[in-house]
Amino acid sequence: xxxxxxxxxxxxxxxxxxxxxxxxxxxxxxxxxxxxxxxxxxxxxxxxxxxxxxxxxxxxxxxxxxxxxxxxxxxxxxxxxxxxxxxxxxxxxxxxxxxxxxxxxxxxxxxxxxxxxxxxxxxxxxxxxxxxxxxxxxxxxxxxxxxxxxxxxxxxxxxxxxxxxxxxxxxxxxxxxxxxxxxxxxxxxxxxxxxxxxxxxxxxxxxxxxxxxxxxxxxxxxxxxxxxxxxxxxxxxxxxxxxxxxxxxxxxxxxxxxxxxxxxxxxxxxxxxxxxxxxxxxxxxxxxxxxxxxxxxxxxxxxxxxxxxxxxxxxxxxxxxxxxxxxxxxxxxxxxxxxxxxxxxxxxxxxxxxxxxxxxxxxxxxxxxxxxxxxxxxxxxxxxxxxxxxxxxxxxxxxxxxxxxxxxxxxxxxxxxxxxxxxxxxxxxxxxxxxxxxxxxxxxxxxxxxxxxxxxxxxxxxxxxxxxxxxxxxxxxxxxxxxxxxxxxxxxxxxxxxxxxxxxxxxxxxxxxxxxxxxxxxxxxxxxxxxxxxxx
Ligand SMILES: NC(=O)C1=CN([C@@H]2O[C@H](COP(=O)(O)OP(=O)(O)OC[C@H]3O[C@@H](n4cnc5c(N)ncnc54)[C@H](O)[C@@H]3O)[C@@H](O)[C@H]2O)C=CC1
Ligand SMILES: O=C(O)CCC(=O)C(=O)O
Numbered sequence: 122x123x124x125x126x127x128x129x130x131x132x133x134x135x136x137x138x139x140x141x142x143x144x145x146x147x148x149x150x151x152x153x154x155x156x157x158x159x160x161x162x163x164x165x166x167x168x169x170x171x172x173x174x175x176x177x178x179x180x181x182x183x184x185x186x187x188x189x190x191x192x193x194x195x196x197x198x199x200x201x202x203x204x205x206x207x208x209x210x211x212x213x214x215x216x217x218x219x220x221x222x223x224x225x226x227x228x229x230x231x232x233x234x235x236x237x238x239x240x241x242x243x244x245x246x247x248x249x250x251x252x253x254x255x256x257x258x259x260x261x262x263x264x265x266x267x268x269x270x271x272x273x274x275x276x277x278x279x280x281x282x283x284x285x286x287x288x289x290x291x292x293x294x295x296x297x298x299x300x301x302x303x304x305x306x307x308x309x310x311x312x313x314x315x316x317x318x319x320x321x322x323x324x325x326x327x328x329x330x331x332x333x334x335x336x337x338x339x340x341x342x343x344x345x346x347x348x349x350x351x352x353x354x355x356x357x358x359x360x361x362x363x364x365x366x367x368x369x370x371x372x373x374x375x376x377x378x379x380x381x382x383x384x385x386x387x388x389x390x391x392x393x394x395x396x397x398x399x400x401x402x403x404x405x406x407x408x409x410x411x412x413x414x415x416x417x418x419x420x421x422x423x424x425x426x427x428x429x430x431x432x433x434x435x436x437x438x439x440x441x442x443x444x445x446x447x448x449x450x451x452x453x454x455x456x457x458x459x460x461x462x463x464x465x466x467x468x469x470x471x472x473x474x475x476x477x478x479x480x481x482x483x484x485x486x487x488x489x490x491x492x493x494x495x496x497x498x499x500x501x502x503x504x505x506x507x508x509x510x511x512x513x514x515x516x517x518x519x520x521x522x523x524x525x526x527x528x529x530x531x532x533x534x535x536x537x538x539x540x541x542x543x544x545x546x547x548x549x550x551x552x553x554x555x556x557x558x559x560x561x562x563x564x565x566x567x568x569x570x571x572x573x574x575x576x577x578x579x580x581x582x583x584x585x586x587x588x589x590x591x592x593x594x595x596x597x598x599x600x601x602x603x604x605x606x607x608x609x610x611x612x613x614x615x616x617x618x619x620x621x622x623x624x625x626x627x628x629x630x631x632x633x634x635x636x637x638x639x640x641x642x643x644x645x646x647x648x649x650x651x652x653x654x655x656x657x
Contacts, residue, residue: 123147124427125165129154130172132194136416143424160184168192168423173384173403179205190435192423194415195220195406196273199328199355203437210514212435214422218273219414220406224325224353225277227405229285231377232321233261235349235399259374262286267319269312269336270326270354271296271304278323279304290318293326312336316343321351328355338363346372353405356382365391368398379405437513438494441487447538447559451485452495452512453655454563455540457577458553459499461568461651462544465583468649471546474500477519480529482539485557489528490516496542497526502654541567571613571622578608578657580627584639585647588614588621595642596623603638605631 126140128150140148153174154162163169163185169177170192177191179202191201193215206213234240237258245252266282268275271293279289289306292315301308309315312335316322322344326332336350336359344350350373352359361382367373375397381390384403392398406415422434432438440448463474477500479493491512498515501507505518516526529541541554554567555577562576568583575581586592593612600607606628614621636648 124167125149126168126170126423126427127151127162127166128170129159129175130170130194132170132172132420133412133416135413136194136418136420139417139420140424143428146424146427156181163188168427170194170419170423173197173200175200177201177206182206182209182211185211190214190423190426192419194412194419197327197355198436207437207513208517210509210511211437212426212432212513213437214419214426214434215436216415216418216422219418220408220411221273221277223408223411224274224405225281226408227379227401228278228323228351228353228377229281231353231379231399231401232323232349232351235375235377235397236261240399241396261321264288264320265290265318267291267309267315267322268306269293269315269322269324271300271306272325274353275323275325276300276304278325279306287321290315312340313343316340317345319348320345321349323351324354324358326354326358328357332358334358334360336360336363338366341367344373347374349374349377351377353377353379356380356384361392365395368395371397373397375399377401379403432491432512435513439490441490447484447557448488448491450563451488451492451538451540451557454555454557454565454577455479455492455495455542456499456502457563457581457651457653458540458542458555458565459496459544460502460653461565461577461581461583461649462542462551462553463500463503463546464649464651465551465569466544466546466549468647469549471549474522474524474544474546476525476527476543476545478527478529478543478545480541480543482537484537485540492540493526493528497524499542500524500544507654539566565624568613568622568624570615573611573613573622573624575609575611575624575626577653578626580630580650580652582623582625582627582631583647583649583651584623584625584645586621586623587644587646588616588618589644592621592642592644593623596625596639596645599638599642600625600627600631600635603632603635605629605635 124146126148128137131152140146160181163181167187168190172194182205188211190212196217198215201213238256242256264287266287266289268291271291282289290309291306292309292312341363377399379401380403392400425431433440477496479496481489494512494515497519498510501510501518519526536556538558539556543550543552551569555563555565557563565573565575565577608626608628611624630652639645639648
């Protein structure tokens with residue numbers, strides 16, 4: 122079946138071509154479908170790629186039975202119901218950097234346009250006038266710029282502001298001191314302090330629960346007389362009613378707005394009547410260069426996800442700073458180790474998993490969250506509908522099932538590339554450890570208290586037996602007679618003649634009756650069989 126992708130908004134064709142030329146992909150380009158039509162058709166597609174004009178609501182995501190990925194040709198994902206996408210295991214991929222410069226350049230164009238009265242000058246010239254003295258403006262040089270949100274766009278604005286001879290202050294509680302230093306910006310202790318200390322205040326934060334309405338009447342009243350307020354981030358961050366009320370006092374120089382709480386802005390909106398406001402119709406990213414950049418970036422991200430399950434670009438998976446080349450082997454080990462632990466507990470009759478703890482060596486410390494997701498998927502995969510279970514939603518599904526998830530300390534692990542999972546069900550706990558080296562297959566090194574050394578491949582059988590002569594031969598003969606080939610057989614024991622454990626990897630699943638037949642052999646007390654998802 123072909124992989125089907127719907128492009129719902131105007132996305133640059135250079136990006137779309139990346140998808141169209143991928144064998145097995147079918148791309149429909151239909152900008153911009155009304156929400157009800159999109160809802161009817163979403164079930165046909167594996168991925169949707171859009172811009173800000175398409176709202177990806179919970180309802181739409183739920184209607185997308187085969188939907189695996191949302192691509193956003195731009196930065197802001199406030200139009201995507203991220204919680205629902207995560208719950209459903211749908212990857213959300215954006216293009217975080219391609220339009221940064223476009224917004225920064227528009228900022229200076231629009232602010233200078235306001236300060237030098239360019240709109241009014243152009244209109245008066247067309248009306249046949251020559252109003253030089255009425256159009257005297259002000260300069261940026263020597264003024265203070267206050268940036269709310271010192272991220273990519275805020276930093277790009279900062280760099281250019283220095284070229285204009287401005288002094289910089291910024292408010293961003295999440296940005297490091299180093300970022301402030303690199304941008305030569307003083308850290309404002311509060312938003313109000315920033316508003317009170319700047320001649321131009323510009324907002325470059327995402328719209329989210331924290332920033333919605335962040336600039337209201339109280340913050341606006343802190344603005345200096347004669348100052349300018351700019352919003353090129355998202356409508357809703359600044360309270361529009363409060364801004365209109367503040368502008369009506371005529372103590373500010375004005376405002377520059379590119380984004381609105383409702384887009385398109387109503388034809389009769391009072392902003393349209395204010396001469397002290399420069400209005401643009403969400404043009405921040407509208408340059409040829411930026412549209413090409415974001416289209417190529419998001420389409421490549423969506424393609425790589427659909428082809429290779431590459432989640433490194435997905436906003437709803439925490440890959441952290443991990444080495445992504447080494448990650449697939451580590452993810453496989455974490456998932457399989459957890460799957461083995463759950464199966465061993467199940468053989469002991471402890472089926473209701475209550476807690477999962479994952480610890481890593483230092484090399485995987487930053488990948489802890491995504492490895493924990495992989496382990497959660499391993500614990501759940503034979504318990505829930507595995508079709509939709511993935512690294513995006515595994516932790517959420519596990520938490521909903523009452524499984525407590527914990528990240529243990531990395532530094533205690535004996536090996537830099539070690540991974541250990543501990544799965545608890547009632548009073549029982551099983552600990553499985555392994556290593557994911559850079560240049561070889563991952564190995565299991567510990568099952569409960571036994572030291573082992575096998576690669577968890579395809580089907581794995583764990584036998585508890587007494588350490589007496591002949592067991593290995595009898596197991597080999599039984600499996601051979603059942604037509605099952607043994608890939609690896611590792612026997613471990615605590616002490617001679619005591620309790621022993623065998624880990625057997627098989628080239629295929631044993632027949633269903635094999636476990637019962639093994640249990641009939643002398644000295645074998647428990648048999649656990651785990652078949653892993655995947656081809657190897
Ligand atoms: N007008 C347009 O066409 C465009 C608008 N945008 C908007 O600009 C926003 C910013 O884009 P980038 O700079 O690329 O994002 P970014 O993620 O690089 O930077 C956002 C910054 O905001 C900061 N921040 C978050 N919450 C904050 C808070 N409560 N107070 C102060 N700072 C806070 C973050 O720490 C971060 O440094 C996007 O989320 C998008 O909504 C982006 C591109 C085009
Ligand atoms: O192209 C768009 O949808 C506008 C750009 C934008 O707002 C964004 O990238 O967040």
